[in-house]
Amino acid sequence: MKAMQIKKPGGLDNLTSVESDVPEPQADQVRVRWHATSLNYHDYLVAAGAIPVDDGRVPMSDGAGVIDAVGENVSQWQKGDKVMSLFFPNWIDGEASAATTSTIAGENTDGFAQEYSCVSQRSLTTIPDDYSFAEAASLPCAALTAWRGLIVEGGLKAGDKVLVEGSGGVSIFGLQLAKAAGATVYATTSSDEKAARLKELGADEVVNYKEDERWGRTINKMTGGVDHVLDVGGPSTLPQSIEAIGYGGKISLLGVLGGRDATIVLPKVFFKHASMHGIAVGSARMQEDMVSAINVAGFKPVLDKSFALENLADAFSHQESGKHFGKIVVEY
Ligand SMILES: NC(=O)c1ccc[n+]([C@@H]2O[C@H](COP(=O)([O-])OP(=O)(O)OC[C@H]3O[C@@H](n4cnc5c(N)ncnc54)[C@H](OP(=O)(O)O)[C@@H]3O)[C@@H](O)[C@H]2O)c1
Numbered sequence: 608m609k610a611m612q613i614k615k616p617g618g619l620d621n622l623t624s625v626e627s628d629v630p631e632p633q634a635d636q637v638r639v640r641w642h643a644t645s646l647n648y649h650d651y652l653v654a655a656g657a658i659p660v661d662d663g664r665v666p667m668s669d670g671a672g673v674i675d676a677v678g679e680n681v682s683q684w685q686k687g688d689k690v691m692s693l694f695f696p697n698w699i700d701g702e703a704s705a706a707t708t709s710t711i712a713g714e715n716t717d718g719f720a721q722e723y724s725c726v727s728q729r730s731l732t733t734i735p736d737d738y739s740f741a742e743a744a745s746l747p748c749a750a751l752t753a754w755r756g757l758i759v760e761g762g763l764k765a766g767d768k769v770l771v772e773g774s775g776g777v778s779i780f781g782l783q784l785a786k787a788a789g790a791t792v793y794a795t796t797s798s799d800e801k802a803a804r805l806k807e808l809g810a811d812e813v814v815n816y817k818e819d820e821r822w823g824r825t826i827n828k829m830t831g832g833v834d835h836v837l838d839v840g841g842p843s844t845l846p847q848s849i850e851a852i853g854y855g856g857k858i859s860l861l862g863v864l865g866g867r868d869a870t871i872v873l874p875k876v877f878f879k880h881a882s883m884h885g886i887a888v889g890s891a892r893m894q895e896d897m898v899s900a901i902n903v904a905g906f907k908p909v910l911d912k913s914f915a916l917e918n919l920a921d922a923f924s925h926q927e928s929g930k931h932f933g934k935i936v937v938e939y
Pocket residue numbers: 646647648649748749752772773774775776777778795796797798801839840843844860861862863864865886887888926929931933
């Protein structure tokens with residue numbers, strides 16, 4: 608079988624295509640023939656060497672494929688079932704803990720840039736009806752993060768006002784999920800062309816943050832303050848996210864596109880009685896709930912370009928360029 612591995616010290620030039628034997632599942636494992644993965648910013652940090660990993664690590668936290676063999680104790684799945692992976696393979700249900708979230712696929716355990724692997728029968732969920740493998744592979748990290756921020760932790764209600772930032776994977780899923788739940792959605796982006804596409808997807812208003820650097824204040828004036836923000840930029844967005852939030856609103860702190868350290872003006876948060884909650888993806892239970900919701904809502908992910916497995920480095924270069932809109936996928 609074919610796989611991609613990261614050779615020390617990492618970096619896109621050290622993504623290497625290898626051939627290895629197809630593994631056999633242990634008693635409580637299933638073997639999956641992976642057919643697609645999608646690129647997340649976390650995968651980029653791993654591949655680029657910014658998050659150090661063991662020599663030979665198979666990257667990519669997202670995978671979708673079909674079960675191809677089952678171990679003798681497997682009751683949950685049958686050969687032929689279509690499945691997708693978990694970002695945290697050990698977080699099945701309940702609250703997050705060190706025990707459930709310290710293992711991350713594609714970082715400290717092998718990920719899904721490979722044709723076959725064996726995983727615990729619990730570390731998988733179903734995929735939405737009528738989704739291709741590429742569509743399903745776009746969900747486990749980005750869509751689940753948006754789902755958890757808005758629905759699980761945010762308690763989004765019909766009529767709420769939601770702000771999503773930029774046109775990456777998390778934000779477009781946030782837009783689609785919020786519209787499906789009956790919210791009004793405000794978005795920011797870097798170009799008029801992307802703004803038009805966000806409107807086509809249902810965004811009610813879009814602000815170009817390159818032209819309006821105080822976009823948070825603009826959105827607050829427009830809305831009277833939003834109820835939810837998915838903050839993807841950290842230092843590059845959080846001060847404006849705080850400007851945009853309304854009384855009692857909720858900011859999901861989930862992204863580091865602008866860096867890891869942010870400065871905020873505390874009274875702007877507490878005098879609006881707003882809350883900020885840290886979000887790191889979600890559990891298998893949350894992922895299954897999200898699949899059920901997508902089956903009712905019926906929307907499809909926005910896919911950008913598709914690459915072959917051995918061209919994974921080109922896919923990351925495309926992500927690096929920032930020209931993508933929605934999810935970049937790799938199919939095999
Ligand atoms: N905590 C979690 O569980 C979790 C899960 C998934 C992702 N994340 C994080 O969320 C962030 C977004 O991830 P993603 O996978 O959606 O990214 P992505 O698909 O690569 O999209 C990033 C988009 O954000 C916009 N952008 C780029 N740089 C920016 C900046 N400095 N400030 C504001 N906007 C910027 C651009 O869109 P426009 O050109 O339209 O502005 C860009 O296309 C990343 O930091 C990632 O690590 C966190």
